[in-house]
Amino acid sequence: MWTRSPLTQCSGRHRACTVAFAVLIAWLSRVCSAVTASPHAIPEAVGNEAWPLRPQFGEQAVEGETAALNRLKGVQGQGHEQEQDPVTSLRILFPKNGTVEKLPLTFRGELGVENVEQYTARYADMKVCMEIQGMSAMCSPVLDSDIVFDDLPSGSYTGRAFLTDADGVVRHHQTDDVFFSIVTSDVYAAQKANLIKRSREALQLPTDVDICQWAEQQQPHTESQVDASEDRVSLESVVSSRDGMKDPVLVIGVKSAVLTNFLRRQAIRETWGSRSSLPRGVKVVFLGCVPNYATIPDARDQKRFQQAVRLERVVYGDLLTDELDCEDAYAHLADKVKAFLHLTATTFPQTPFVMIADDDIYLRVDQLLTKLHERGSHQRLYIGQSWSSLSFRRSCPVRDEKHRNYLSKMLYPLSELPPFAFGPHYVMSMDCVRFISKNYWRLRTLSALDDVSVALWLLTIQVHLEHEPDFYSLNIQSCEDRGTSFAELMPLGIRALHANLLHHRGVCHGFDQMAWRKSDPLASLENQRQLRAPGVVSPQP
Template sequence: MTVRASNTTGDFAIERVYNLGGHGGVLVILRLNCYGVWPAAAVSNTDLPSTPPQVEMLEGLRLLYPAPNAQYKSPLTFRFQLLTPDLGQLVAAYAGHHWICLQLDGAWRRCIGIDSAVRVVERIDAGNHTVRIVLSDSPTPETGRLLRQSEEVAFVILSDEDFESYMRQQRLDDLALYGSASGDDKNIGLLDWFRLQQQSAQGDEDSQVTHEVDAATGEIKISNRDDTPSRKAANSEPPFLIIGVKTRLVAGFPFRQAIRQTWASQANLPREVRVFFAGCRLPADATDELRRAVTFEQRMYGGDLLTDALACDDSYAALTEKVKEFLHFVGSDLVFRRAEYVMIADEDVYLRADELATQLVDLGPLHDLYAGHVKEGHLFRPERDPQRRYYLPESEYPIDEFPPFAWGPHYLMSMDVVEFIADNREELQGLRGLDDVSVALWLLAIQVHPQHLDVFKNLREAPCTDDIVAYADLGPSAMRVIQSNLRSGRSFCHGFNALTWDKDAFQQLVSTDSS
């Protein structure tokens, strides 16, 4: 991954470029909303006219989703990739003159500008289908020239019942391949886990971990029978890297367990890396059993789950406050603020923490660092529809576009950047659940801009590759499969299945089991 850190003095800016890990091309995901339909004949490579010289800036088009010959259920999201060595130059040259058009089963769907970033959710009847994307010099492709096209991809849409059966078989295949390592039997909910622990822990108080959280400072005090002098000394030493995992207190429990048992386990996590789960407070109407379950989890795992130590509520609307409070928790702690870096991650991320820490150590101290998966070259606009999840009214954000930002599933900051947010948390206002955009806006005040890391990826936008350091959109079982791969000397992506690895597959499994 490539990191740029800049120091600015007067009218001069000095930029240093660092390379971490492998070299990757520019990956851009454009999302479409398909509405109108125009009849059209299927387009083959021989139908395309000679390519104008300026179109050579675009080396190709590639469909990422759906995958060839894969099976899905409706509705389906289409995702594709623009292959270009310089996305910014491409967009500057093509905007307003070229469009990307979706062709489904030989019929044209809506075309969008090449700088657009609109999401498609298309309802499709069960059966066999084909799709391709085409670059056109007109928003109505039947009247314009078709300049480039992707390969045609065939896929299948199953009925809801058939898809459920298909997913069940896919999970059985994973079980046959990985055995208990896939861990479906470990994905139980918080309350069920708490009840089981109560049954097994009766009369065994000596094995329990206890902790206290100072309400004024947020300091965590841990004590148990293993609280040896060496352990106390380790707790007083500042970590090199602190990772804050955004988690839902109840629904996020299976993800926390998967993380604790895989990349953040004692056997895998480097000594100089510390992981916390940022959970915030339970709602006022939470049951007494739920409160006891959360407290028990905190005791069991030595206080890695932060609740009342963060002055925020556990809800999507308060996600930005959750991140800001966690950064304040780190930046105001006498030990933690001596760390070099802080990473924010979603609970559905598998992180090679050892690899990340090693590469950061090799670089030495960096300042003004804010990096992650940055989708450069096209605009993202606020959602103005009150019915949508990401709704943001003009009264809260009057500008009609967002600045470049590192996407929320995983981003990295140097401690000087964290301290700026921590020291100004009362003045910094967030944009509801858009923590990633909020952080980018806050850092504009000190002229810190996001840098792209090509080894921070999302399953729903990029196929699995073995050079990945942080991979998002994963379910708990997928994290355990990856861990089994690495422990057994297999490649990171061995047995990759975009359907069963997706976190939605886990949610569907939970819904099916509870119905």
């Protein structure tokens, strides 16, 4: 697969980083000796003894990695002519056939691979290339691929992808042609707006309003009612408010920026997260943390947002802000997740499963529950979408100080990241959540990288990620009807997928990547302040 990832990818063959990761984990968490007591038992809390020089990982994990490395060495020692080709297919995922695009244009594709070790060994020195209308092809190493065109004139094009050797002589696995058009940014924006309008009309959706506009429309709730109800909003009241269950089967914590992501919360509340859609015993809570109203320069605007947030908390009873000990900012996402896991473990210790999600996902909760029940065991569970399982290469920390996922060498000295579940959707069993809660004050975070932070914390107790193939990130994958969770959707996309299921169609029926898939940043807080006038619609669909 070639794609732009939020984290840069490491090229080259897989390496054994077990000891290095263990040393880093000990440094991050300041926790040590009790971890190695048993590969099957998770301690409630751990002490402060020094980390052993050679960590005693579970025998199965060590033997599995050693066997994989030995197999890889064996494959490398054989001639490629004696091997069966491990690549079974190659296809272009983006752009789709017949679509209209703008520059820069990033090509994304998918490789079907039968044997990871053979693929890594055989294709490590090969390239994936994109050829447009017989022009000189643009190529990139297969194991570190990123193909972007930024200088194509407006017009219609035909493209194809293929694999080739280092010299570019022999082609392998050439794809079918895809046909697409390049237009200017203005034309693209106009076409996108038209598609969004048509989709909204087809779904018969009401006009979107931002949080301040919504608050102005809630006439029955007076300021005094808000003041009287505010102190009753808590995690326990949210989760225990329906069906009388002391402990739900699954608690889903949806990360959401309080001041800017109201439209996303509404899309979830009115689709897969609605009371009529959720199975019994499943609860959805939005993780907001304490909003930073100081970022709003105008004092009157600050007051409007404060009143709107308070009203939202009272009306829906599902938005956590002051209950979580964290600041509501992207840079503090890991703190947000850690605070929520601590609160969940202490409030609902008997809940077997906890999910962390982004507010741009569509989740088929019934399918997820079935998957969890079919597993049998409710212990040592950490499942999600693994980058290494999708691309067969590991991720590296971003060292660019201007990147929002920047990790300094002082904070994270290693050259590779551990296997981790993509931030938009991952699930843990309560024993894992309880471990994080018990060591809440010891565990360090990697700034905004809540997903990598969780992976490191769980490696401390030898809980490893299990890849869930039915979790999809639509910025690097196509929408498939068998999917359980779909990330990178705009609010309109969330509603469209829900409408498909309500009308007994495949969930991905008629998927419109221009109108449904998230591709542009959310409207800024400044934009929202400018859109408070009655009748003016927020630009986010």
